[in-house]
Structures are given as C-alpha cells and as structure tokens.
Amino acid sequence: AQSVTQPDIHITVSEGASLELRCNYSYGATPYLFWYVQSPGQGLQLLLKYFSGDTLVQGIKGFEAEFKRSQSSFNLRKPSVHWSDAAEYFCAVGPITGTASKLTFGTGTRLQVTL
C-alpha cells in the first residue's frame, strides 16, 4: 500500500530564511503527489501537485517542489519565508487506481516562523 512519510514534525525558521520540508513516499507505480497547507481552524489548501513531466513544480504563494524518483522524495521549498507561512503542511499521494480519488496523507510538518 502506498504511504507518505514526513520526517519533520516541527520546523522553526526565521522570516526571510529559506525553507525545505521533506516528504518521502512509497508507491507501486507512477506517483501523483501533492502538497497542502492548513492554517489554524481552516481546511486544506492545495499548494502544488505533480502528475508527470517536469520534475520541478511551481505552486502558489512562491512554493515549489522537486520530484526525485531515485530518492522517492517530493520536497517542498521556498526561497524566503514570510510570517504568514506559519501553518501545517501536508504531503499526500494520490491513488494507484485511476477511478479513485482517495488521498493518503503524511503526518504533517508544523512550520513556525520567527520574526
């Protein structure tokens, strides 16, 4: 069964510093990968997704992610973090079968931004 691992539970960065959130997946076929962000008391917002093609994916709010098949990773990056980026970030993998919509999520990484 597919699974997603986010090894960092909590990360603290200074405003203006660069950010990298790690995500590793286990998947039996070509993965469909997503990054979502959740602000306190809110639902999930899609930051970016990877289905195929260019392994460097650009998303909203200045985020990007790079798919590395050899490392089974899909790390999220941002060159300069803003205080408003403080939130919880979830990596997810889509289903293997084409007709299902189920997402399998990692446990999340909580980002704290210091001023």
Add this chain to the structure above:
Amino acid sequence: KAGVTQTPRYLIKTRGQQVTLSCSPISGHRSVSWYQQTPGQGLQFLFEYFSETQRNKGNFPGRFSGRQFSNSRSEMNVSTLELGDSALYLCASSLGQGRYNEQFFGPGTRLTVL
C-alpha cells in the same frame, strides 16, 4: 464561485448519540470525499461519493456512513458516538472521479464528543 461549505462548523455531542454532518460541494462538482483528522491518527480517508454512489470506503467501522444527493450535496452520519470520534471532519469536492481531479477542501466540522 463559492467554495466547499460544511455545516455545522462546530458540534458538541455526548457518547452514544448520533450526529449528521453536511457538505455542499463547489457548484458543478460531482465527487465528494470525507476525511477524519485527529492529532493521533492524522488525516484518514473515510469514503468517497460520486453520482450518489459510494465508490470507495476507508477502514472505519460501520457506525460511519454517508450518502450523496442528486444535487451532489453529501452528508455523513456517525452513530453511537465514542470519545475517539472527536475530530475535525473534512469534506473535499472535485469535478469528477479519479486521481486526475483536484480536490478542494472545506473548512471542516469540529466534532467534540463528551
């Protein structure tokens, strides 16, 4: 275009009671999925509905059920509530079924079981 709406936003129930949560998808979206989010288990898939039919189900007991109406609105029901059912329940909608369809999440319903 309005986003996914969930009602109520907050709910307090006692053990043994039952509860019904509602989800209105984005206009034109026909697929609705439900997820449970808890600090201990994280985000877990409950079930997915498309064209009023349950297409997929997660690993939850039969106390958890749902349905979808002809206008794509969906409800989920939890009977005989247990303390462990306290969670944020998230609904997501997409245009169609399948992994190519982006899912849009609602703000969730926070259920507290006392």
